[in-house]
Amino acid sequence: MPARHDIEVILVGDELLRGQRGDEHLAFLGREVRALGVRVSRAHTVGDDVAAIAGLVRERLPRTRALILTGGLGPTADDVTREGVAEALDLGLEFDEPTWAWIREFFAARGRTPTDANRRQAHFPAGSEIFANARGTAPGFAVTAGDAVVFVLPGPPPELQPMAREFVFPRLARLFDLPPLRVETFRTIGVGESQLVEMLGDAAAGLGAFTVSWLPTVAGVDVVLTARRGAEAAAMDAEAERLHARLGEALGTRYFERGERPIAGVVGDLLAARGETLSAAESLTGGTVARLVTAHPGASAYFLAGVVAYADEAKRELLGVRAETLGQYGAVSEETCTEMAHGIRRRSRSTYGVATTGIAGPTGATPHKPVGLTFMGVAWEGGVQVKRVIYPGDRSAVRDRAAHGALWLLYDHLRRHA
Amino acid sequence: MPARHDIEVILVGDELLRGQRGDEHLAFLGREVRALGVRVSRAHTVGDDVAAIAGLVRERLPRTRALILTGGLGPTADDVTREGVAEALDLGLEFDEPTWAWIREFFAARGRTPTDANRRQAHFPAGSEIFANARGTAPGFAVTAGDAVVFVLPGPPPELQPMAREFVFPRLARLFDLPPLRVETFRTIGVGESQLVEMLGDAAAGLGAFTVSWLPTVAGVDVVLTARRGAEAAAMDAEAERLHARLGEALGTRYFERGERPIAGVVGDLLAARGETLSAAESLTGGTVARLVTAHPGASAYFLAGVVAYADEAKRELLGVRAETLGQYGAVSEETCTEMAHGIRRRSRSTYGVATTGIAGPTGATPHKPVGLTFMGVAWEGGVQVKRVIYPGDRSAVRDRAAHGALWLLYDHLRRHA
Numbered sequence: 001m002p003a004r005h006d007i008e009v010i011l012v013g014d015e016l017l018r019g020q021r022g023d024e025h026l027a028f029l030g031r032e033v034r035a036l037g038v039r040v041s042r043a044h045t046v047g048d049d050v051a052a053i054a055g056l057v058r059e060r061l062p063r064t065r066a067l068i069l070t071g072g073l074g075p076t077a078d079d080v081t082r083e084g085v086a087e088a089l090d091l092g093l094e095f096d097e098p099t100w101a102w103i104r105e106f107f108a109a110r111g112r113t114p115t116d117a118n119r120r121q122a123h124f125p126a127g128s129e130i131f132a133n134a135r136g137t138a139p140g141f142a143v144t145a146g147d148a149v150v151f152v153l154p155g156p157p158p159e160l161q162p163m164a165r166e167f168v169f170p171r172l173a174r175l176f177d178l179p180p181l182r183v184e185t186f187r188t189i190g191v192g193e194s195q196l197v198e199m200l201g202d203a204a205a206g207l208g209a210f211t212v213s214w215l216p217t218v219a220g221v222d223v224v225l226t227a228r229r230g231a232e233a234a235a236m237d238a239e240a241e242r243l244h245a246r247l248g249e250a251l252g253t254r255y256f257e258r259g260e261r262p263i264a265g266v267v268g269d270l271l272a273a274r275g276e277t278l279s280a281a282e283s284l285t286g287g288t289v290a291r292l293v294t295a296h297p298g299a300s301a302y303f304l305a306g307v308v309a310y311a312d313e314a315k316r317e318l319l320g321v322r323a324e325t326l327g328q329y330g331a332v333s334e335e336t337c338t339e340m341a342h343g344i345r346r347r348s349r350s351t352y353g354v355a356t357t358g359i360a361g362p363t364g365a366t367p368h369k370p371v372g373l374t375f376m377g378v379a380w381e382g383g384v385q386v387k388r389v390i391y392p393g394d395r396s397a398v399r400d401r402a403a404h405g406a407l408w409l410l411y412d413h414l415r416r417h418a
Numbered sequence: 419m420p421a422r423h424d425i426e427v428i429l430v431g432d433e434l435l436r437g438q439r440g441d442e443h444l445a446f447l448g449r450e451v452r453a454l455g456v457r458v459s460r461a462h463t464v465g466d467d468v469a470a471i472a473g474l475v476r477e478r479l480p481r482t483r484a485l486i487l488t489g490g491l492g493p494t495a496d497d498v499t500r501e502g503v504a505e506a507l508d509l510g511l512e513f514d515e516p517t518w519a520w521i522r523e524f525f526a527a528r529g530r531t532p533t534d535a536n537r538r539q540a541h542f543p544a545g546s547e548i549f550a551n552a553r554g555t556a557p558g559f560a561v562t563a564g565d566a567v568v569f570v571l572p573g574p575p576p577e578l579q580p581m582a583r584e585f586v587f588p589r590l591a592r593l594f595d596l597p598p599l600r601v602e603t604f605r606t607i608g609v610g611e612s613q614l615v616e617m618l619g620d621a622a623a624g625l626g627a628f629t630v631s632w633l634p635t636v637a638g639v640d641v642v643l644t645a646r647r648g649a650e651a652a653a654m655d656a657e658a659e660r661l662h663a664r665l666g667e668a669l670g671t672r673y674f675e676r677g678e679r680p681i682a683g684v685v686g687d688l689l690a691a692r693g694e695t696l697s698a699a700e701s702l703t704g705g706t707v708a709r710l711v712t713a714h715p716g717a718s719a720y721f722l723a724g725v726v727a728y729a730d731e732a733k734r735e736l737l738g739v740r741a742e743t744l745g746q747y748g749a750v751s752e753e754t755c756t757e758m759a760h761g762i763r764r765r766s767r768s769t770y771g772v773a774t775t776g777i778a779g780p781t782g783a784t785p786h787k788p789v790g791l792t793f794m795g796v797a798w799e800g801g802v803q804v805k806r807v808i809y810p811g812d813r814s815a816v817r818d819r820a821a822h823g824a825l826w827l828l829y830d831h832l833r834r835h836a
Contacts, residue, residue: 014631016448017444017461018448019458032437041465044461045444047460052460075611112613158811158815222438280726287706290726295704307723307724308698308723310722314723
C-alpha cells in the first residue's frame, strides 16, 4: 500500500504508448528521489489527451502527497499537459508576462521570433509556482492542491533533469524530511540469474535489513540491496559485508564492483592507478570497446588508441596481422585475435592490447563458425590470453556482450597480476 | 477515452520504480501492436507486491479487453506476478507437470539441477493457457476473465519479445480483427522542434487524416504521422506526399529519411548502392561513429576501418597527422580534423574518410575551446570539408551529437555529388 512518503509519476506522451520512444524519466526520478528517502510507489503512462490527463491526476491526487508529471509542455498542438492539470484542479490558465518576456529573449538570442504556439507556453494554472527552464522554451511549474503538490516538468531529458534537481527535489526534501534510503549495488558478469542465486545459497536468502533485487544486465547480473524502513545501520553494514565476502568467494573476479561503476570504469580506474595504458583492436564489436572505455571521463589518461579493423586489409595494414594467418585460420580465429591484440599494443605502445573478432550475425555464419562465435584477447609485454565464447542473442546483443567480455578479460588479468 | 480496440500494459518491477533499470517493454509492445490496428491506451508501473498487482489488475480489467503484464515470473522471492494475477481473478495456483519436466530438462542440459525456487515457476492460475519459453525457465501464460484476456510474459527482453510474437500478437489479432494502423515517419537532423514547426508552417497544421507527433531525437526531430481511425487511404497518401515534399523544400538534406532508418543506415545503404567505401578517424566520439556504422547489418561491404586516436601520438602514427599541425593548432582544430580525415582515407584506401575531434567535457576546455566544441570532416579524392559546431549537453550528449553530425556531413556530401 502506498505510504505517506511515497510519490507517483505520470509520464505523458502518445509516443510512449505507440512505441515511438522509450521512457527515460522514471528511471531518473526513481533513482534520484531515493537519496531523499522517498519512493515512487506507482507510475502511469498516458497519452496527449486533456481528459485522460485530467482524469488520472484527479484519481491519483488523494492517494499521494506529491505527483510528478513529465512531458507535454512543448509548443505544438499535441502538448496539452498544462490544460489537463488545470482541468483536474478546476483552475483557469493564466498568462505570465515575465515568462513571455523570457521566451521572446530566448528566441531573439537565436535570431528568431516566437509564434503564438510559444505564447501558450507562458500560460500556467492559476496560483502556479513557475520553474525557469534555462535550456528550452517550456518552463515547468508546481501547483498545490490540499496537502499535495503537483509538479510538472518538460519532457526533454536535458531540460527535465537540471530542473528536477533545482526545483523539485529540494521541495520534496522539505515536504518529507526523511533520511536517505540506503542502496548497495554489487555487480557481476558472466553468470545468469538463477545460477547466481544458486551459487550464493543462504547468503542472499538470509538478508533481513534489506530487500534484494536481481537485475540482469547486458553482460551479467546486478544484486541490489535496498534498506527496509527502520533497519539498523549496524545490521545493514554486517549484511552488506557478508554478501560482499560471499560474492568474492563464489565468483572470484566475476564479481567486479561494489558500487555503480560499469566494467569499463572499473578497468579504467585500475589502469589510471597503475599508470598503465590500453589500446583496442576491434572487428566484431565495431568500436563498442573504444566507446565504452572513452565514455568514462578522464579516459584520455590511459586509453591511447583503438582500431576498428573490419576488412582483412585493415587487419593487415593497421594492425600487422599476417596474410598467412588470415588465409590459413580466417579472420574469426584464435590466431587472428592473438595477432590483433599484439598488433594494436605494439603500434600504439600501450601496456595492454585488447582484441575482439567474431560473427555478430545475422549473416556470415559457416557450419564451423556460428553466429555469436567470439574470440577475445588481451596482450601484454611477453604474453597473450585469448578466450573463445559463443554468445546468444541478436547482432546488437552479441556485440555488446563481446565488448563487455573483452573488458572483463582485461580486468581478470589486472586482478591476477596486481 | 479508451475504446474497445485499446489494450493496457502493466509493467511489474521494483527496479523500474527505484530507477535501477529503464523499461524497454512498453516501446516494444506499443510499436508491435500498431501493426494489428491496436493501441495501448494506458500503461502502469507497479512494484513486486502481490496486493498492488492484484489491485491494479482488478481495477483495469473492466476497462479493457486485453491486459499485458510483463516481469516478475523469475525464480527469486521478489517474483510474485503469478500470485498477484491469481489473487485478482480469485483463482488458485495449479502445478503443471509438463512445465516442471521441461524446466528440469532445461537445467539438465546445462549440467545443473533446478531448485524449489524453480518449481514455483511451474505454477499457474487455474485454467491458464501456458506459453513455452525457449530461452529461459519462466513460461508465460494467458487467463480469460469474462470477455477480457490477461497475458503475462517474463521480463527479460530476449525472452519476452519472441514469446509476444509467437503467442500474444496472433491472439490479439484474432480478438480485435482490425486493419493495421498506418504510421509514417519523417526523420530530420540538426533542427530543433519549434524551429521545424516554424519552417513547415501550414504543411503540418493542415493534416486531417493523421495525428502528428514531434519527437526530438539525439540529433534532430522525427515527425511521425499516425492514421486517424476511418481516414481514407487516398487522403493519407496525399497528405504524406505533401509533407514529404514540403520537408524536402524547407530542410534540404537535413530531411534525410522517410522511414525508420537511422542516419548511419541511410549513409550505409547509399554507399553500398554506389559501390563506395568509408573509414572513420575519431577522437572526441571515441568509437561512436564506427559503432553506429557497424550496427547496420552488411556494413562490412562498405566500412573498411576506424581509428580511435585519443592520444596525439596515435593521431600521428595511426593517421599521419603532422606533429607541426598538432603543435601549432592543437588536437582540436580544423587543421587536425582535415589531416585526420585525409589520413584515415589514405591509409585504408576508402572512398571517404570521416573525422571528429573536439572537447566532450567535463574537463579539457580552455577559454577559446569550450566543452562541446567539435570539428567534423569528410575527405574524398581531392577534397575535404570541415565543419565547426558547439554542441550543448553533457559528455554523452556531445559525443552522440558529434557522431550523428559527422555522418550527416557525409550524407550531405553524397547527396550533393550523386
